Every structure is written in structure tokens, then in C-alpha cells.
Amino acid sequence: MRYRLSIEDMEPNHWVVWVLDLPACFSSAQTPVDAVALAPGRISAYYSWLSSHDSSLPVITESIEVEIVETFHSFASTQDQEYLVNAFFEDDRRPPNYWDVELALRLLQWTRQDLLKVVQSATQEQLSRPMVCEVRGSIAGIIKHIAGAENWYFDQLDLALDRAQLPDDPLDMLKAVRTNTRAQLVKLMGNERITKNCDELWSARKVIRRTLWHERDHTQHIAHLLAHL
The missing domain is CATH 3.30.160 (Double Stranded RNA Binding Domain)
Known part of the structure; x- marks a missing residue:
């Protein structure tokens, strides 16, 4: 194939x-x-x-x-030189159909199961332990980053939660954002909207693509860090 x-x-x-x-x-x-x-x-x-x-x-x-x-x-945004504009592929222009959304919901369930399985194997001390070489400071910081990025992706389509109202606890933040994500996904069926932020284009398909990738990528990242504690 x-x-x-x-x-x-x-x-x-x-x-x-x-x-x-x-x-x-x-x-x-x-x-x-x-x-x-x-x-x-x-x-x-x-x-x-x-x-x-x-x-x-x-x-x-x-x-x-x-x-x-x-x-x-990728290239630096003309509006913010510190912002790196990432890919918007031609495939991202395709509006998600019913089956795309159904599959995304199922995959998000599995990526979250994987993340929680890794995180719940760690102690609270391991999650909060400062890591000098980790840009987010700790595994707890990475968890908050996963939730924050997911919320930010949906913000590109004006479908995010108010950041000021997000829980401070990393796992509670994950749960709150994912609840919103699942609710908003069903609204993306047939959504043809394309937005631009700092020169970067966004669409419903791109938001789904990036959300799924980001959680899987950081789950592997956290598992690697825990294995070396």
C-alpha cells in the first residue's frame, strides 16, 4: 500500500x-x-x-x-520574529467529514489513555521534580504544556476555553481542555474555515492533525524521561 x-x-x-x-x-x-x-x-x-x-x-x-x-x-513570522510559522499543507484544506471526526474522537481517547497510563505510573515527586535540561521545567510542566497547546490549537478557530479559567492542576487542566475538545470536534464536520495567526494558516483538519500528534509525541517524551529518573 x-x-x-x-x-x-x-x-x-x-x-x-x-x-x-x-x-x-x-x-x-x-x-x-x-x-x-x-x-x-x-x-x-x-x-x-x-x-x-x-x-x-x-x-x-x-x-x-x-x-x-x-x-x-518553516519561517519566522513577519509579525513576530520569535514565532516560527509551521506547515499548512494542501491536505489541511479539506474539511473534515463525519468519519474524520469519529476517527479523531476515537484516536483522542486512545492517546489520552496512553498518556495517563504513563503519568499514573509516576509518583508526585517524580512529576514535580525540577529538570534542568527540560524547557518546561518538569514532567508536570510538560503535562500542562500538552493541555495548553491543545487549547491553543482550538483557539485558532475561536473554539478554546478562556485560559484564565483553566485549572492550575496539570491533570485537571488536561481533563478540562479535553472535555472542550471533544465537544468542539463535532462542530468541525464540514468546517471550511481557514484562519491566519502570525502568518500561519489554520483549518479544522490542521487542528485535528496537530492535536493528535502533540499528545502522542509528548507521551513518548514523558515515558523517556521517567525511564531515566
């Missing part, structure tokens, strides 16, 4: 490959060549991940082929 890939340099020395036909499936590396080379393995692992949450889903055994359909080079 052939899968469409879009790639971007999300940050310096950080290339992300998006598997457009598989929401929440991605690979990343320091170079585009390495990120693309990792994609087939990530696709295979993605199907295994799906079946780990729903045993009725088949594990794909057929050969995997990939095709790069778009490359986006």
Missing part, C-alpha cells in the same frame, strides 16, 4: 513527516532523509498501536510504500 507523506522542518534540525492518510501517524528526525526513512516503520508500528487498543482491527502485513507529496519550510 502506498501512503502520502508531507514533511516540514518544524524547528531547526527537527523534521517531521506526516502520514496524511493515517491521523496521529508521524516520524521525526534531524534531517528530512532520515525522517522519511523512518516512516515505513512508524506506519507499521501505528497499525500495531491501533490493534493494541482495539483487537478487532487487523495488523497490516502488506508492503508499505511512501510518496512525498509536499514539503513545507
Whole structure:
């Protein structure tokens, strides 16, 4: 089976490959060549991940082929030089249909289960322990970042919670934001709106794409940190 890939340099020395036909499936590396080379393995692992949450889903055994359909080079916003404008792919223009939203809701349930499983294995001391090399300060800080980013994504479509009213506790913040996310997702069916913030374009499909990626990516990040405490 052939899968469409879009790639971007999300940050310096950080290339992300998006598997457009598989929401929440991605690979990343320091170079585009390495990120693309990792994609087939990530696709295979993605199907295994799906079946780990729903045993009725088949594990794909057929050969995997990939095709790069778009490359986006991030750039500094003309409105804020510290803001790096990330990808808006042609595929992001497609308004989500009923099945896109249903799949997103299901995948968000599974990504949250994965995150909570990792977090709940840690002690409160481990979650709050300061980490010098971690930009968010601690694992608790990363959890708040996951919730805050998800809320910010939906803010690009004017569907976010008021940040001033978000709970301060990281897990409560996760829960509050996700409750809103699930409620707003059903409103995105057929949504053709495209907005712009600091030169970056946003759409319903992009918000879904980024939300799923961000939680999976940071769940792996937290698991790695906990394994080395």
C-alpha cells in the first residue's frame, strides 16, 4: 500500500513527516532523509498501536510504500520574529467529514489513555521534580504544556476555553481542555474555515492533525524521561 507523506522542518534540525492518510501517524528526525526513512516503520508500528487498543482491527502485513507529496519550510513570522510559522499543507484544506471526526474522537481517547497510563505510573515527586535540561521545567510542566497547546490549537478557530479559567492542576487542566475538545470536534464536520495567526494558516483538519500528534509525541517524551529518573 502506498501512503502520502508531507514533511516540514518544524524547528531547526527537527523534521517531521506526516502520514496524511493515517491521523496521529508521524516520524521525526534531524534531517528530512532520515525522517522519511523512518516512516515505513512508524506506519507499521501505528497499525500495531491501533490493534493494541482495539483487537478487532487487523495488523497490516502488506508492503508499505511512501510518496512525498509536499514539503513545507518553516519561517519566522513577519509579525513576530520569535514565532516560527509551521506547515499548512494542501491536505489541511479539506474539511473534515463525519468519519474524520469519529476517527479523531476515537484516536483522542486512545492517546489520552496512553498518556495517563504513563503519568499514573509516576509518583508526585517524580512529576514535580525540577529538570534542568527540560524547557518546561518538569514532567508536570510538560503535562500542562500538552493541555495548553491543545487549547491553543482550538483557539485558532475561536473554539478554546478562556485560559484564565483553566485549572492550575496539570491533570485537571488536561481533563478540562479535553472535555472542550471533544465537544468542539463535532462542530468541525464540514468546517471550511481557514484562519491566519502570525502568518500561519489554520483549518479544522490542521487542528485535528496537530492535536493528535502533540499528545502522542509528548507521551513518548514523558515515558523517556521517567525511564531515566
